Amino acid sequence: MNNITKNYMDIRYMDIMASGDSLLHRLDPRAKLITTLLFIVAVISFDRYTILAFIPFFIYPIVLISAGGLPAGYLLKKILWVSPFAVLVGIFNPVMDREIIYHIGSIGISGGWISFFSILMRFLLTVSAALILIALTGFNAVCQALTRLGVPRPFVVQLLFFYRYIFVLVDEAERMEMARSLRSFNSRSMDFRTFISIIGHLLLRSLDRAERIYLAMRSRGFDGNIRMIKTIKLGWKDLTFVAGWAILFIVFRMNNIPMRLGDIVMEVF
Amino acid sequence: MSHHIVEAIDLYYTYPDGTVGLNGVSFRITHGESVALIGENGAGKSTLLLHMNGYLSATRGGIRIGDYLVSPNILNTVRRSVGMVFQNSDDQLFMPTVFEDVAFGPMNLGLEREELNNKVMQALETVDAAHLKNRPPYRLSHGEKRSVAIATVLAMSPDILVMDEPTSSLDPMSRARLIKLLKTFHHTKIIATHDLDMAMDLCERAIVLHQGRITGDGPIIKLLQDEELLHRSRLEKPLRMQGCPICGSSIN
Numbered sequence: 001m002n003n004i005t006k007n008y009m010d011i012r013y014m015d016i017m018a019s020g021d022s023l024l025h026r027l028d029p030r031a032k033l034i035t036t037l038l039f040i041v042a043v044i045s046f047d048r049y050t051i052l053a054f055i056p057f058f059i060y061p062i063v064l065i066s067a068g069g070l071p072a073g074y075l076l077k078k079i080l081w082v083s084p085f086a087v088l089v090g091i092f093n094p095v096m097d098r099e100i101i102y103h104i105g106s107i108g109i110s111g112g113w114i115s116f117f118s119i120l121m122r123f124l125l126t127v128s129a130a131l132i133l134i135a136l137t138g139f140n141a142v143c144q145a146l147t148r149l150g151v152p153r154p155f156v157v158q159l160l161f162f163y164r165y166i167f168v169l170v171d172e173a174e175r176m177e178m179a180r181s182l183r184s185f186n187s188r189s190m191d192f193r194t195f196i197s198i199i200g201h202l203l204l205r206s207l208d209r210a211e212r213i214y215l216a217m218r219s220r221g222f223d224g225n226i227r228m229i230k231t232i233k234l235g236w237k238d239l240t241f242v243a244g245w246a247i248l249f250i251v252f253r254m255n256n257i258p259m260r261l262g263d264i265v266m267e268v269f
Numbered sequence: 270m271s272h273h274i275v276e277a278i279d280l281y282y283t284y285p286d287g288t289v290g291l292n293g294v295s296f297r298i299t300h301g302e303s304v305a306l307i308g309e310n311g312a313g314k315s316t317l318l319l320h321m322n323g324y325l326s327a328t329r330g331g332i333r334i335g336d337y338l339v340s341p342n343i344l345n346t347v348r349r350s351v352g353m354v355f356q357n358s359d360d361q362l363f364m365p366t367v368f369e370d371v372a373f374g375p376m377n378l379g380l381e382r383e384e385l386n387n388k389v390m391q392a393l394e395t396v397d398a399a400h401l402k403n404r405p406p407y408r409l410s411h412g413e414k415r416s417v418a419i420a421t422v423l424a425m426s427p428d429i430l431v432m433d434e435p436t437s438s439l440d441p442m443s444r445a446r447l448i449k450l451l452k453t454f455h456h457t458k459i460i461a462t463h464d465l466d467m468a469m470d471l472c473e474r475a476i477v478l479h480q481g482r483i484t485g486d487g488p489i490i491k492l493l494q495d496e497e498l499l500h501r502s503r504l505e506k507p508l509r510m511q512g513c514p515i516c517g518s519s520i521n
Contacts, residue, residue: 015405140365140366140405143365160364160365161363163365164363164364164365164406164407165363167407168359168407209360212355212357212360213360213361213363215322215324216353216355216360216361216363217363217373218324218344218348219322219348219351219352219353220348220373220374220377220421220422220425221345221348221349221374221377221378221425222373222377223377227373227376227377229368229369229372229376229385
């Protein structure tokens with residue numbers, strides 16, 4: 001199995017997790033979506049040198065992972081897999097911003113390093129929250145929540161179709177790549193011309209497929225509106241879930257709790 | 270009931286790139302008939318099928334479904350009465366779950382709640398796929414996908430079933446199951462296929478296409494025994510009519 005296959009098998013695995021049955025799985029997808037968004041907004045609204053204030057926020061992923069019975073190691077691996085992006089975003093900060101802000105003993109720490117770690121923390125928190133949302137809810141239910149929250153249908157339908165056909169497309173790309181590698185004996189990577197040709201074929205095939213799918217839809221009375229079955233219901237459990245976390249996030253946002261704790265400890269001694 | 274009739278009247282179709290698809294095709298299929306559409310690759314089978322639900326419109330001549338000549342302004346009526354099962358089920362199953370996929374058509378027809386639920390479950394039970402209802406289509410096997418694709422069409426209560434290679438990429442057991450299932454349907458059936466054994470099981474009549482023309486139309490048993498016709502149309506006798514590889518004897 002090569003890399004593409006492994007990674008998209010993983011997406012399917014997320015869906016299998018989402019079919020689990022815990023209190024959290026049963027919550028209305030809208031509740032989970034809103035809470036996740038609140039969490040993300042709270043985390044990214046801190047200023048660039050924040051590090052300590054993020055610590056209490058880890059309660060959220062930890063609680064959800066343990067209560068939802070999600071495999072923490074697996075999620076962590078997924079996060080690491082995309083982490084190079086975050087590292088790239090922040091990697092130049094230590095070079096650009098050399099002003100010393102903190103001292104630990106005699107070692108001075110520049111603002112650049114602090115903001116770099118701040119970016120990593122934000123990344124860890126937000127990506128884990130998003131992954132947890134999908135793992136607890138399932139992609140389709142998240143899309144359903146989006147429609148119910150008023151996101152324009154065309155966008156949601158795009159997402160649904162993307163999710164439905166990405167597997168088919170990857171399968172197709174996979175077969176072409178296999179066919180290519182079986183006939184190019186010594187060269188492991190493909191040259192540019194072959195790559196262009198494969199991409200071109202994929203595009204043409206996708207267009208053909210799109211046409212057939214459209215025909216299938218028209219044959220079944222499609223008139224431009226995708227109707228979805230409305231099965232989700234917002235109950236008090238969902239509202240409590242949102243309100244509880246929202247209050248906690250606000251408290252975490254307004255107070256730098258680790259700092260406070262530090263102060264209290266200092267006063268006692 | 271005249272709305273189960275399919276009639277092609279001197280049908281010509283040329284693709285935009287100049288390839289001739291159909292070159293004067295005429296036939297009449299009446300209520301409840303099962304007709305196999307056979308012919309080599311590129312003979313025009315799929316092109317013909319695409320005319321039946323108005324996806325392609327004839328360069329000359331026309332096709333009549335029931336009382337209507339297929340034309341752009343009655344496409345919705347035509348597409349309701351002609352249910353089409355595609356060769357590749359992946360093209361037909363596009364919704365997140367099997368249930369939603371089967372419900373897609375009926376919902377577009379305005380069905381709701383109880384009625385919708387009944388319709389969908391009935392269609393799924395007919396093809397023995399009720400247990401798949403919450404599964405995403407991409408995780409089904411080929412056989413399951415084909416069954417669900419047929420359910421999506423049945424849920425529209427069509428009068429005529431049009432199928433393009435229904436047994437392709439199915440394992441022997443799934444194929445046998447499908448044939449058994451299709452035997453129970455009383456719709457007018459038009460099946461384009463290379464699987465001549467299946468065609469013999471399901472259809473009394475066959476239409477042989479070759480290079481966009483009809484080279485044979487009649488009882489399937491008779492046509493499939495006509496070696497000269499089969500050879501001319503680049504076909505071959507169904508396996509069960511060929512000699513036994515062990516004892517060397519042939520059944521006819």
